[in-house]
Amino acid sequence: MADTISIASWNINSVRARLDIVERFLAEEGPDILCLQETKVVNDTFPAGLFRQYGYNHQMLNGQPMHHGVAIVSRIPIREDDRLDWQANGEARHIGVRLDNGVRLENVYVPAGGEEPDRTINPKFGQKLDFLERMIEWSSALSDKPTILTGDFNIAPLECDVWSHKALINTVSHTPVEIALLARLQASHDWVDLGRHFVPAPERLYTWWSYRARDWSESDRGRRLDHMWVSRSLADKAVSHRVVEPARGWARPSDHVPIITEFAF
DNA sequence: ATGTCGAGGATACCTCGA
Numbered sequence: 001m002a003d004t005i006s007i008a009s010w011n012i013n014s015v016r017a018r019l020d021i022v023e024r025f026l027a028e029e030g031p032d033i034l035c036l037q038e039t040k041v042v043n044d045t046f047p048a049g050l051f052r053q054y055g056y057n058h059q060m061l062n063g064q065p066m067h068h069g070v071a072i073v074s075r076i077p078i079r080e081d082d083r084l085d086w087q088a089n090g091e092a093r094h095i096g097v098r099l100d101n102g103v104r105l106e107n108v109y110v111p112a113g114g115e116e117p118d119r120t121i122n123p124k125f126g127q128k129l130d131f132l133e134r135m136i137e138w139s140s141a142l143s144d145k146p147t148i149l150t151g152d153f154n155i156a157p158l159e160c161d162v163w164s165h166k167a168l169i170n171t172v173s174h175t176p177v178e179i180a181l182l183a184r185l186q187a188s189h190d191w192v193d194l195g196r197h198f199v200p201a202p203e204r205l206y207t208w209w210s211y212r213a214r215d216w217s218e219s220d221r222g223r224r225l226d227h228m229w230v231s232r233s234l235a236d237k238a239v240s241h242r243v244v245e246p247a248r249g250w251a252r253p254s255d256h257v258p259i260i261t262e263f264a265f
Numbered sequence: 266a267t268g269t270c271g272a273g274g275a276t277a278c279c280t281c282g283a
Contacts, residue, residue, distance in 0.1 A: 013283080014271055038283085040272070066272055067282070112283055124282090154283095167266080211269035211283090221266095255270075255283085 003101065003265045004239075005076065006031040009226055011109070011152040011208075011256035014040040015071070019050060021250045026054040029244065031260055032075050035107035037152045039069035046071065064092040070107050070151070072097055078105070086134035087127065101265050103234065108135070108151040113172045125172060128154070132181040139188040142231075149191060149229040152256065155182045160202040161224035173223060191229040194261055198241040208256045209248055216248055228261050237263045 008031035012018050015036060026034075034056065039046065043061040051059060056073040060081040063069040069092045072078060078097040086094065096106040111131050114124030139149075155178045159165035168174040186193065199205045206222025213219045230238060240262045247257040 017271060038271095114282085171266090210267085212267055213269090214267090252270095 004262060005033065005099070005265060006260055006262045007033045007035070007105065007148065007150070007228070008258050008260040009035040009037070009107070009150040009152075009228060010258035011037040011226060011254060013038050013254040013256065015047060016041055016045070017252065018254060019047060021247065021253060022047075023050060023054075024250060025244070025247065025258060026051070026056070029258070029260060030054070033078070033105065034073050034258075035105070035150055036071045036073070037069075037107070037109035038067075039063055039071050040067060041069060060095050060097055062092045062095040064090070068092050068109060070095045070109050072105065072107050076100070084138065086138065087131055093131075102146065103265070104145060104147040106147060106149045106151075108149065108153070110135075110152060110154045112154050113178070115172065117170060117172050117175045117177070128172075129177065129181060132178075132185060136181075136185050136188045139185055139191075142189050144231075144233070146231045146234050147189070148231075148234065150227065150259075152225055153182065153227045154225050155179065156223040156225055157182050158196070158201050158224075160204060161206070163206070163221040163223070168223075173225060186229070190232045192232055192235040194228045194230060194235075194238050194241045195224060195243075195259070197235065197238070205243065206245075207243055207259060211255050226256055226259050228259055234263070237265055239264050 051073045058074040060072045062083045080098045084094040093109045111128040113128035114122045116122040119126030207226035209216040244258045
């Protein structure tokens with residue numbers, strides 16, 4: 001008998017500022033496992049009780065003061081957490097666990113990269129590129145370990161992953177150099193991009209809309225920054241993949257919405 | 266592109282990062 005497990009990923013942009021919409025998401029969608037990015041909270045003040053109320057008794061946290069921070073909360077056992085610091089700069093951008101069936105789940109928050117797509121004048125952009133290079137090294141060494149890689153990659157690779165390819169070609173998140181690096185990362189483990197596995201190009205598929213739009217829904221200037229990738233051997237275990245777009249319209253939203261994949265292992 | 270969030274310092278707004 002197949003074991004069905006749903007796994008969600010959500011850049012929450014401060015988990016403490018989003019208690020109401022987190023609760024709504026848990027009540028309405030109730031994934032078995034939720035990967036969070038940008039928790040913006042140290043581990044001691046993570047709102048563990050709220051998640052426990054909804055049965056998420058397994059919690060693996062990698063927080064830091066003020067910025068970044070990732071977490072995996074789960075209703076089913078998760079073990080062997082590890083926290084990779086790819087750039088050895090102390091930033092909390094990764095947490096990985098192993099499920100009881102042996103599958104690894106890796107939750108990552110790739111650096112945003114600042115405004116200017118030029119590492120000589122914008123060190124943050126260089127940091128983003130270097131981070132991806134380290135991820136490629138890590139990914140290349142995974143060999144045949146069945147792995148799920150999810151999170152906020154901060155890159156929208158395809159033309160149909162942004163509202164306007166022309167307008168954003170020089171905007172960080174959609175520049176050719178970032179897209180080339182993401183393609184190398186994907187090739188390094190033959191990762192299957194479940195977003196496009198279930199919603200093939202050129203169909204519109206976004207997971208992020210800027211706070212700066214007057215009406216995010218009407219202008220619909222979205223980008224697909226959040227991803228769920230799996231090892232080739234896991235691709236046929238994924239039975240559905242959804243973007244919970246209405247969450248962008250909830251009160252006090254994150255600028256990202258959750259993605260949810262259901263697996264039949 | 267425009268111009269909106271959240272965190273946290275030392276406030277009754279500012280800077281930074283996104």
